[in-house]
Amino acid sequence: MDGKTAIVTGANTGIGKETAKDLASRGVHVVLACRDMEKAERAVADIMREVDGASVVAKKLDLTDTKSICEFAEIIYNTEKSLHLLINNAGVAACPYSTTADGFEMQFGVNYLGHFFLTFLLLDLLKHSAPSRIINLSSMVHFMGKINFEDVNSEKSYHAVKAYAQSKMANILFTRELARRVEDLGISVFAVDPGKVNTEISRHLSWPLQVFLKTFGFMIKTPEEGSYTTLFCAVTPDLQSGGYYRNCAPATCSRAASDDHTACKLWALSCHLLGVHWQ
Template identity: 55%
Template sequence: MQAVRNLFRAPWSSDVKLSDKTAVITGANTGIGKETAIDLSKRGARVILACRDMEKAQAAVKEIAESSGNDDVICMKLDLSDSKSIREFAEAVNKNEPKLNLLINNAGVMVCPYGKTADGFEMQIGVNHMGHFLLTYLLMDLIKRSAPARIVTVSSMAHSWGSINLEDINSEKCYNKNKAYAQSKLANVLFTRSLAKRLEGTGVTAYSLHPGVVQTDLWRHLSGPQQFFMKMARPFTKDSIQGAQTTIYCAVEPSLEKESGGYYSDCAPANCSVAGKNDKLAEKLWQLSCQMLSITWE
């Protein structure tokens, strides 16, 4: 019902300004990440694009600065499939940035063929969950010092078809690219829930969201029948600007200041799956993630 109600609501918009705020956006050289960067730049934020492909990132910096009229846009190298790169990126941010008010965990891979990250994680759980988990952990002290601050993680409605296989999180026994994607997106929702609990009273809040069915580069790994279905569904899908709106809503909407840990869609609170509200599962995933990343995060 929520989805039907949202169809008839006026589009969300806000004139909140972000002068004097700094945002890091992962995967911001394309798609909804880039549109998020343009919007936050227009609001006056300093925006750091955290991207794997520096050539594309530099082109995006130029485009974002031009369309927003804000020159305070830079790009930095970040490969979420490699913990060494994540640590180098976080070290540079912690050293050079006096504050970090917004961390937008946006980058992701979708239904790709089986592959492993530099650290031996299955690619989708590795990039979509583990990479962002480690990044958030490494930037946490700076984010807390910058409070009020927000951490926004882009999940997907695909989380509701997912389950977390704690015994085989890297899908080594059996790999189904759709299930592995759904598992990684459920991990985003559970991470946000656990994170919000740990951040109570710090002035830092956390949100996860479904951007909508968005026409992006992520579709490139879809099978033939899936591609065909997506072409048929195109009139009902969102472009990147529409797809970025819920991310922006979670980043700036004043009424969310006291909310944390929730899941959003179409710029409004939404229902996540039963598994997405399972605090025991969230805690088990948290502990497993810490163990696999060799970190201690109480």
């Protein structure tokens, strides 16, 4: 994969860092898109120490703020000639109720809307670099979710796990609809369930659940193992665009996440919330 360029969001730790390191070992120039630049620079140093000849840089990206997303996209267009892989990996899980700078519920805003907007802004570079791929991180928790169109930002009521499940279902619906819209542009899109992974994303879980994860750690994947399906979708030829993948193979998502009408409706709502016109 020499000469390829990838962006991995949330790549300063966990699955994202392992994904970036593996891609760098394959000759990919990797941009670590992170909110915490101190941690991001440490991740860059780690990868460059562990991978001979790695081409890795860190760029500031705060998915809680559309202004930061715009600034990041502008930097990418000014510094990168191509983009072959956009890996929308960053996320928050089961956090206390809060909102982004633009007033979106935090999990819906970061896990889904922020990546929707980032993809929208970078699409021209992805088209220019075709064949290219977009990978959206989802979760098996999406089976518990639904898109609450009447209260998508949880302003009337908030349940941390339900909000997380909604955001991860949104990523699958986004993948389906985006794949349909870019199928003639040389861009493939995949949704990935990394499995149960021991990462910092679990920091907002209740103490009993954190104790459970530590006690039964043999059931939990390492971040490196959690990156395998993302990497599978990044490097394997002739995969079905728009699909949902788990354990390095096509998988079946929930019936609700497979509904094309819901996917189209969510697309329209997302464009409205972000104030963008995306054909």
